[in-house]
Amino acid sequence: MNNLMIKLMLICMVSMVTATVYADPEKDKQLLTDFFKARFAGVPLQEFANGSYAYDTIGRASWEAIEEFPPYEIAVDEGEAMWETPFANGKSYQDCFPDGPAIGHKYPHWDDKQGKVVTMALAINQCREANGEKPLKYKKGSINNILSYVSFLSRGKKTQVVIPENNKDAMAAYEDGKKFFFTRRGQLNFSCATCHIQNAGMKIRSEVLSPALGQTTHFPVYRSKWGAVGTLHRRFTGCNKQVRAKPFKAQGEQYRNLEYFLTYMSNGLELNGPGARK
Amino acid sequence: MKIVTIIILSIAISLISSVAVAGDQKAAESAIAAAEQSRKKAASVDGEWRDTGKMIKKAQAAMKDGKFDKAIKIANFAERQGQYGYEQAVSQKTLTMPSYLK
Numbered sequence: 195m196n197n198l199m200i201k202l203m204l205i206c207m208v209s210m211v212t213a214t215v216y217a218d219p220e221k222d223k224q225l226l227t228d229f230f231k232a233r234f235a236g237v238p239l240q241e242f243a244n245g246s247y248a249y250d251t252i253g254r255a256s257w258e259a260i261e262e263f264p265p266y267e268i269a270v271d272e273g274e275a276m277w278e279t280p281f282a283n284g285k286s287y288q289d290c291f292p293d294g295p296a297i298g299h300k301y302p303h304w305d306d307k308q309g310k311v312v313t314m315a316l317a318i319n320q321c322r323e324a325n326g327e328k329p330l331k332y333k334k335g336s337i338n339n340i341l342s343y344v345s346f347l348s349r350g351k352k353t354q355v356v357i358p359e360n361n362k363d364a365m366a367a368y369e370d371g372k373k374f375f376f377t378r379r380g381q382l383n384f385s386c387a388t389c390h391i392q393n394a395g396m397k398i399r400s401e402v403l404s405p406a407l408g409q410t411t412h413f414p415v416y417r418s419k420w421g422a423v424g425t426l427h428r429r430f431t432g433c434n435k436q437v438r439a440k441p442f443k444a445q446g447e448q449y450r451n452l453e454y455f456l457t458y459m460s461n462g463l464e465l466n467g468p469g470a471r472k
Numbered sequence: 473m474k475i476v477t478i479i480i481l482s483i484a485i486s487l488i489s490s491v492a493v494a495g496d497q498k499a500a501e502s503a504i505a506a507a508e509q510s511r512k513k514a515a516s517v518d519g520e521w522r523d524t525g526k527m528i529k530k531a532q533a534a535m536k537d538g539k540f541d542k543a544i545k546i547a548n549f550a551e552r553q554g555q556y557g558y559e560q561a562v563s564q565k566t567l568t569m570p571s572y573l574k
Binding site for chain 2: 225226229369372373376377378379380381383387391392434435438439440441442448
């Protein structure tokens, strides 16, 4: 009898550990949504796509004024020109993305053939390389133009990241991204969650911290600090540097998996990029 | 006779100091190597800190300028950063959800 009890207890403990490690993405999303709904009661869900401007009224007033003459407009125009200009071989982005350019909601996604998460930026460079063009840099420069154009035309479409059912590799990538998000790193011992969940709405110096919910909907982003439009992975790099951790490679596995998790958390929110931030 | 003594003494002093310098340089090289090893260990678990690599470069530059004490001090600091970064990453090998989200 005692042995049976011990066995049962062990089974329960193992299943609890398994449940912790392999959480249900939909449950994770609900947990996060409930957390923000409780913390910022009265803020409509879609508002979180506007980052900290969902609850920072002073910042919001400045942002709305900036949006009257959007600083990312030039990038969108240049991105359109890039989309329309054929490659040296006569093909174009349209050949790679037949449903494009309003395809922002289809990324990131799990690609079974490649066995990895494919982001919009990665897909653009894969398209370029397949057509004999040089890949673009992943943080600064003209990749932001084409991303801005795609993002602008994808406005209003809903974030809909899919984790294919019974796909262990895709789930592992999601879990990896989730672990990254909650892992404390750097000399300051901060995780992404420390700022963007636990302390969302609080201030770091003069800045109001944004919520993890809706963080991916408005990228690429024109940041006044950068004086240019920059990619999501450039922002990841900046965040990691700020907590004094060595950043990872843009479009490397760590950041792509992080994007997979983070974008999943925003499922259902409308895309509203490119954005403008301080 | 006096001149010969002075010459012998000078040679002896310069020999002793060059041996000391070589010893200091070796100690600095060893400290930098240890720091680099520590940095790599932290990086192997994605735990490297932002400034560790920069510190090692500073230590190398100080050694090049003959400032061995400074090089050793910086390298030792970098080595500790590597250790902390490694321990930080390993301690979180298993994901634990924070209490505020449970």
